[in-house]
Amino acid sequence: MSNNMIRKASAFEILNHWVLALSFFVLMISGFGFLFHLEGLNSVFGSFNQMKAVHNYIGIVFTVSLLLTVFYYLPVSLKFSGDDITWFLKGGGYFSKKTETPPQDKLNAGQKLYYIFILIAGIAIAATGFIMWLRPPLADIRKWILISHFLHNISFDFMVIAMPFHVYLATLANPGTLRIMVYGTVPIEWAKKRHGKWVKRAE
């Protein structure tokens, strides 16, 4: 690594990010297939029977990948400070070129919130998915399935609404961000402007 670069994501974090994102897209697309009977997807999955199997087993991949993020995203995301609140009050500086935002940690306030959001919705969608798939032998199983079905779909709505903003912010809106999830490194000057607190600590 050259001197003017700083590592923001480890190789494992990069790999796991793409496992998470890829499994998410497979689950989302097959999920839409079930919701709206998209028979065109048979050209991808073969049949609805096979799509169900893929949806179930990729669900395991997504769940494991999500739980692994807890080790490296959760600690920083739980550190919420006054700077984070100010950051939100200023809209992250995204609504005016002149806005100055307070120095941010390794994840900025918006990223922290996005992570917590994905973690909660992800755990909810995974838990309810496993209940519907494996049908634990509960006395009131028909009711539990209904509740799970409902929560699974609420979490789905939250996630498909949140995800495009994440992709946009990580690509078009913030040039130079995507390389974090490709090379893992960013220029120090770039990082100082966006994650000042973290760079200070790392130096």
Next chain:
Amino acid sequence: MLRKALLISPEICIGCRGCQIACKEWNNLPADETKNEGTLENPSDLTPNLYNKVRFIEVPSETTPLRWLFVSQRCMHCDDAGCITICPAPGALFKTKEGAVAYDKDKCIGCKLCASACPFNIPRFDKNDKISKCHLCSDRISEGLSPACAKTCPTGAIRYGQRDEIISNSQKEGYEKLYGQADLGGLGVLYAFKDAPKIYGMDEQPAVPETVLLWHNVLKPLSYLGLGGAVAASLLHYIAFKPKKDEEDK
């Protein structure tokens, strides 16, 4: 084609269970092993091999200490069918032109959601996890025959016919309103009850579970509107504010 229906009259039923046997014969269903539960009702519940059954209900009446009711039970072939609403597999559950709620086991993906969305707890699942229930002998009625249960019933306790004719005839016979006449958009199995439905072991007001309706009417459209809205909002922001470039800060 006009909607067909069954009319069930518990007071005429003699509990012979010929309908159960006729159904098994036509649909090629094996017998289930059962055990004595201390009642003549047998088996005690619908199974993947038992599409219809006679419930034996003992209730006291005003004139006798015991009234024995025989109530034939099966899929109600709802017009507004919760099972079809929730089913994620196209073509797995469908309505025939006669209004029967039939199914295609090859298309069923075995998720068993229909069992939770059915107000009458009807769907059962075979050993391959595929849906298994009464389909109103859709292969018979499409040829103009009556369902095996109705064909076999020796007393006329199960009758099959044109749904609107069944309703108008019953009105002439003094039944103001049949059970299932208006519930769930109108059921394909109508009951000529002489007492409150709950005496016959039926829900007064059967309904598709509220979460299923809320999911269908709100959560489902919100998924693609929300996704599309989020993509559109991102692109609008891009056009309106342009990305943050470090050079501009200087």
